[in-house]
Amino acid sequence: ACAAFAAKRPVSQRLAAEASRVMPGGNTRTVLFHRPFPLRMVSGEGQVLTDADGLRYTDFLGEYSAGLFGHSHERVHRAVAEALATGLNLGAHHLDEIAFAEAVCRRFDLDLVRFTNSGTEANLMALGAARAHTGRSRILAFHGAYHGSVLSFAGGGTPVNAPYDIVLGEYNDVAGTEALLDRCGDELAAVVVEPLWGTGCVPGSAAFLSLLRRRASQHGTVLIFDEVMTSRLGPKGYSAWLGIQPDLKTFGKYVGGGMSFGAFGGVGAIMERFDPTRPGALPHAGTYNNNSLTMKVGLAALTEIFTPQACDDLNARGDRLRLHLDALFDRLGARLACTGQGSMIAIHPRRPAVRTPREAEQVDLRLRDILFLALVEEGFYLARRGYMALSLAITDADCEALAGALERAVLKHRDIFI
Ligand code: PMP
Secondary structure (H helix, E strand, O other), X not given: OHHHHHHOOHHHHHHHHHHHOOOHHHOOOHHHOOOOOOOOEEEEEEOXXXXXOXXXXXXXXXXXXXXXXXXXXXHHHHHHHHHHHOOOOOOOOOOXXXXXXXXXXXXXXOOEEEEEOOHHHHHHHHHHHHHHHHOOOEEEEEOOOEOXXXXXXXXXXXXXXXXXXXXXXXXXXXXXXXXXXXXXXXXXXXXXEOOEEOOXXXXXXXXXXXXXXHHHHHHXXXXXXXXXXXXXXXXXXXXXXXXXXXXXXXXXXXXXXXXXXXXXXXXXXXXXXXXXXXXXXXOOOOOOOOOHHHHHHHHHHHHHHOOHHHHHHHXXXXXXXXXXXXXXXXXXXXXXXXXXXXXXXXXXXXXXXXXXXXXXXXXXXXXXXXXXXXXXXXXXXXXXXXXXXXXXXXXXXXXXXXXXXXXXXXXXXXXXXX
């Protein structure tokens, strides 16, 4: 499969070698790396990506959920032009950040919000706020979670993580988490959790998430929902859709309209600590926090493109696709199953479907890579790990075509998938 991939992509191959001279492994974003060498894209239009060799792909990755609007959206481009017209980055407060902050607070039920440049930073700031608010230092996170490049708990953590005092629980393990909270609940500044585990698109169970809500309140601990990916799953975000309100929520990705973006916000009593007029106010700077591009484009994208109706329609399309693919795998007797919710879907080389990050980690990674390369050969782009985030540009016909490609891939490799 690797040889066939390489033979058709001499330009991507040459550029990978060139990139390696200036970036370690030719790479500045580890998640995009794959063997034999990463595809190098040159342009995107709607749901179609074109690579350096002139090959075209239907984009089901959707920039890991940040590319919700599809490529080269006319309204997004117009908002970029509007931002350019007033001059970039005035080094001062300006008009656009008020309207955008109002839209974000209203949309996601926040008393107050602050902007950052990435989801990573949003989580770092939310955790810092929780520590200052509670006067405690420990944080409960969950095995497998990804809250940013320095807050990654896949396989237990990485050497570049922020040096927080972290206790790791097991995602979706109600009894285990309860026991853990019995032991150290009173020491916790924060519990940080994705209401749906984004890496593998596994929903948190209602029992698990409501346990966290109940016990955080009981222990005086700040509950943080990382909605960097999941806020697209409901018109008012995923917490509202689930009916569970955390104390703080963090955001990123599509909310900035495709520009660099992060935000954290929630209950006034915590967020007010950042008010510079208060004695002992928490510092929060950041050169690009209120950059004109993100403020202007984010506002247009959130209020004019991703309307509540558009959100419901997109998630309904995702639910149909997930059920359709699972029915296909059933019919073929394939060792594949989907997880997900709405517009976030992952295909795992395992049946029945995985329910926890641990189960997702235990699958045969070779199967995952074979499926990825087979879909690339069919002209579909998704994450190597089987993750997809539908954009508004994806059509029902694209979903049908993906199902057809998956059926051919499974039958072609029937010895390993069936
Ligand atoms: N939290 C979650 C759940 C994410 O999926 C990501 C990005 N994949 C982040 C945080 C970090 O966001 P960013 O890449 O903008 O730093």
